[in-house]
Amino acid sequence: MIDAKPLPSDDALVQVRGLRTVLNGKTIFDGIDLDIPRGKVTAIMGPSGTGKTTLLRHVTGQLAPDAGTIHVDGRNVPALSRDALFALREKIGFLFQNSALLTDFSVFENVAFPLRQHLKLPEELVRNIVLTKLQAVGLRGAAGLMPSELSGGMARRVALARAIIRDPMLILYDEPFVGLDPIALNQVLKLIRTLNDTLGITSILVAHEFAAVARAADLVYLIAGGKVVARGTPDELAHDDSPWTKQFFGGEADGPVPFQYPARDYALDLGFPAAMHMAGAL
Amino acid sequence: MSAAGKSPSRIGESVAQIGACGLFLFQVLAAVPKSLRHFAETVRQIWFVGAMSLVIIMTCGLFVGMVLGLQLYYVLSIFGGTAALGTVVSLSLYRELGPVVTALLFAGRAGTSITAEIGLMRATDQLSAMEMMAVDPLAYVAAPRFLAGIVAMPLLACVFNALGIFGAHLVGVNWLGLDNGTFWSNMTSSVDVWKDVVNGVWKSVAFGAVVSLIAVFQGYTTPPTSEGVAYATTRTVVFSSIVVLALDFVMTAFLM
Numbered sequence: 422m423i424d425a426k427p428l429p430s431d432d433a434l435v436q437v438r439g440l441r442t443v444l445n446g447k448t449i450f451d452g453i454d455l456d457i458p459r460g461k462v463t464a465i466m467g468p469s470g471t472g473k474t475t476l477l478r479h480v481t482g483q484l485a486p487d488a489g490t491i492h493v494d495g496r497n498v499p500a501l502s503r504d505a506l507f508a509l510r511e512k513i514g515f516l517f518q519n520s521a522l523l524t525d526f527s528v529f530e531n532v533a534f535p536l537r538q539h540l541k542l543p544e545e546l547v548r549n550i551v552l553t554k555l556q557a558v559g560l561r562g563a564a565g566l567m568p569s570e571l572s573g574g575m576a577r578r579v580a581l582a583r584a585i586i587r588d589p590m591l592i593l594y595d596e597p598f599v600g601l602d603p604i605a606l607n608q609v610l611k612l613i614r615t616l617n618d619t620l621g622i623t624s625i626l627v628a629h630e631f632a633a634v635a636r637a638a639d640l641v642y643l644i645a646g647g648k649v650v651a652r653g654t655p656d657e658l659a660h661d662d663s664p665w666t667k668q669f670f671g672g673e674a675d676g677p678v679p680f681q682y683p684a685r686d687y688a689l690d691l692g693f694p695a696a697m698h699m700a701g702a703l
Numbered sequence: 704m705s706a707a708g709k710s711p712s713r714i715g716e717s718v719a720q721i722g723a724c725g726l727f728l729f730q731v732l733a734a735v736p737k738s739l740r741h742f743a744e745t746v747r748q749i750w751f752v753g754a755m756s757l758v759i760i761m762t763c764g765l766f767v768g769m770v771l772g773l774q775l776y777y778v779l780s781i782f783g784g785t786a787a788l789g790t791v792v793s794l795s796l797y798r799e800l801g802p803v804v805t806a807l808l809f810a811g812r813a814g815t816s817i818t819a820e821i822g823l824m825r826a827t828d829q830l831s832a833m834e835m836m837a838v839d840p841l842a843y844v845a846a847p848r849f850l851a852g853i854v855a856m857p858l859l860a861c862v863f864n865a866l867g868i869f870g871a872h873l874v875g876v877n878w879l880g881l882d883n884g885t886f887w888s889n890m891t892s893s894v895d896v897w898k899d900v901v902n903g904v905w906k907s908v909a910f911g912a913v914v915s916l917i918a919v920f921q922g923y924t925t926p927p928t929s930e931g932v933a934y935a936t937t938r939t940v941v942f943s944s945i946v947v948l949a950l951d952f953v954m955t956a957f958l959m
Contacts, residue, residue: 481835507837521832524823535836538843583836 440489451647514584574605738846753855768870789890806910810943821922852915
């Protein structure tokens, strides 16, 4: 079993301590601690519904926790005013699972949107910056297209160009590989690693695809049952023999994470007389 | 659950909705100064909810005026008062029909599209994406549409009134043979600019604010599902129609 406790780190861009979240009566996080080191790609993995996207929403201040602190670059996000939160978000890029491109704007205008909203730059400079970012994601030629004309992989790359347009210190990727064919997946994967290395960005990657994560991430947190159940490099986790890592990375149907959603007795549900009689007798 | 058991929660939900809408109004008003930074977006919305509604407003205005002309000519002819046709038509349009019917048409044409557009933006995470880009959706999405409704509604009501009077003129003068000079002179001598025209404009401004607020609120707070967006657009038309008619009574009582 790999140590699930976060290592003490003075160089963590994001520090989460004692995070507790209850949504609709369900405990999502039960006092988790984790550190996201600067300049690294950190993957957050775990079964569906375990709260990975919720964690990203906490880090970006979209959702307040019930307890605990989330420090991003030294600032406790839940305690920030709306203006201070918006100032922090100007340094954060977020890649949504569904890309979340503005459907009324062209690819060029989508990527230029943060620049136009926050900076008064000459049009020539805006054009050059946007084309540079689109070139980085391989879509300079698609600048004039509308979002409805893009494939899923292209939309994801446009959203990535938009996320890095202001050279953020932190990028959060919410399931960037979902629905991508192998070619697009490899392109996005390569971009995540290249952008992180060349721009010195800190990245948090929420994903299910361990093979892809193993190629991109420096550090992996495995979250399940409201806790951090494992932490380590992809290689360490791949060779870990704890029930959690074995089930999750081995893709086993049953284990600590049950296959069946909690339900009453199967025979009772099917209305078998013997089972009903026994239940009545009990 | 019995019907009696349901009603308190429904009343509670309705009161909560009204309260939430009131709070939303304050949030939108607070975002108005920031939205002036996105003035081009406000102009785009005025074009979208105003200019794009012109065809339906002009067509309906024309037919409402023609029907008014026909009906009133018949009623007035019983009393030998057909000379007052222009006066009665214009007063009906300026004081009541213009602002109210325009508001109802506006709710159906522009209000529903505002709700559906914002609801789909919510469902496809576009509003969240704006928040993540440190762009306040209240200032960039909600406030411009709210302001556009306030600006566009009186202008549309004026167009509706003009086409309505033109329609009544077509029927009364061109078709039924009323004297053209009588039609216009009685109208201009009986209609008071401040009491009739301006009061109608005030009503339009109020209706524009109410309809666009309801449309934006419904879109902004809709559950991010296809069913949620469908219900929200329906609620926009239903709530807007009820509130416009109720507010019309209150304003008429105060402005008389």
